[in-house]
Amino acid sequence: MRRYLPVFLALLIAVSAFAPAGAAQSNGGSETVACEFPLEVTDATGEQITLDERPESVVALQPSDAQTMFEIGAEDRLVGMPDNPATSDLELGNRTAVTDTYQLVPERVIDLDPDLVLAANATEKESIEQLRNAGLTVYHFETAESIDDVRSNVVTTGELTGECDGARATVDWMDRQLAVVDRVLESVDRPLAYYAMGDGYTAGSGTFIHEAMTTAGVENVADRADIQGYGQINPETVVDENPEWIIYPDDRSEPPIHQSVEATTAFQNDNVLAVNANQMSQPAPQIVYAIVDIVETVHPDAYEQASDDLDGTNESDTDPADGEPAESPIPGFGVVATLVALLAVVGFVSRRR
Known part of the structure; x- marks a missing residue:
């Protein structure tokens, strides 16, 4: 994982401290654990x-x-x-x-x-x-x-x-990150994307991968083709739809697409994104990382806006190596909000090491 990603996630945690309470609820924040x-x-x-x-x-x-x-x-x-x-x-x-x-x-x-x-x-x-x-x-x-x-x-x-x-x-x-993603993508145009899994397979509606893509601000070619679940899509359909992006899991060295798909706008413009397969392909919490990665690549302005929401924040606030906060607090925050944000970052990052 690139070193800047934990920094961005730290920013998202802190930004979300000021999100309306309903934002987290709309993303499943009402879940209770007993x-x-x-x-x-x-x-x-x-x-x-x-x-x-x-x-x-x-x-x-x-x-x-x-x-x-x-x-x-x-x-x-x-x-x-x-x-x-x-x-x-x-x-x-x-x-x-x-x-x-x-x-x-x-x-x-x-x-x-x-x-x-x-x-x-x-x-x-x-x-x-x-x-x-x-x-x-x-x-x-x-x-x-x-x-x-x-x-x-x-x-x-x-x-x-x-x-x-x-x-x-x-x-x-998860809710805090996705609430911020939803907010910064609220008014962006959503380009068409093809998720290539290999052998013509893709993720259609009714899959968590499809929802990860739409959450990240792209429209899914498979959904337009009425593919339910995980199924094969005709490469001619992909070419006819002409997606602006090709996204694929990085457990292969190159995008697993039919040769004809190379005629699409996505391939011709080198709009090809390999996402971490272990994050994108598993129904587990790290799917959030894959969503943020797509946002960062496909919607760089929105990604930057999410970072700019914490004007003056120093990238050294959290050390990606050990999750420990820097000595100086985050500018512009009250003491309580700062502590909550930093504790969330420390607890989350430390579990990944």
Whole structure:
């Protein structure tokens, strides 16, 4: 991640301290997190999950499960997680790798005998049944179709693991950032963009990736083509729509587009953006980073305006290396607002190191 991004996020946190209360509410800020055990919940498979007490050992089956555990500050109880490029930003440490690259190895999970297993919706149901038949408690998440669903995943993970303070703080951080993004993009023109996933696949309506794109201020070609969910789009359709931007996950060296798409305005003008695949492709909190990255590239004036909202703020207010605030307070803030903003930055950034 580039060093300037944490600085911008720090600015967003502080700016949002002055946002109208309704702004965060409109982005899901009404979410509540309650940690009470015994806990009884029903998961996406209709299975009733009962936890008598806070789980002390947790296994994450998918990268998004692991990312959320780290984000809410529950990684100290994470004993197993995937080990592949999709978790390259997370520290495996002495945790057990429950995958051979992308292939889940259920036997490794069973050997760990964890108190709780988190399974994002991408997990095969056969694997879930194998783990349940071995006596493990497995929570299978619903498919994330929106940013609100990502928030719900965070809340649910917090409740299941008893890490409600961390879940609440993470959702609050997401809401604050997105409230500022919404505000600065309110009157901008929204260029047409094509999200290329490879082999002709793209993200259509009813996906959190589609909502991430529209939140970041672009119109989605797949939506115009009436693609629902993740599906293939005819390259001729892309050429006919002639998008101004091509966006793709950076887990490949070049945009995965059909040769004919090179005739579009986007490709001809080199309006091609690679976004962090681990942030854009996972229904987890770091989707906010990908949204901000798109805003910074596609809407540089709006991005700059968000920074200018804190006139006089020094980029050294937060050290990206350790999240520690600089000695001087942020100019123009009351003491309380300054402390709230800086504490939010410290708490959020430190969890990513």
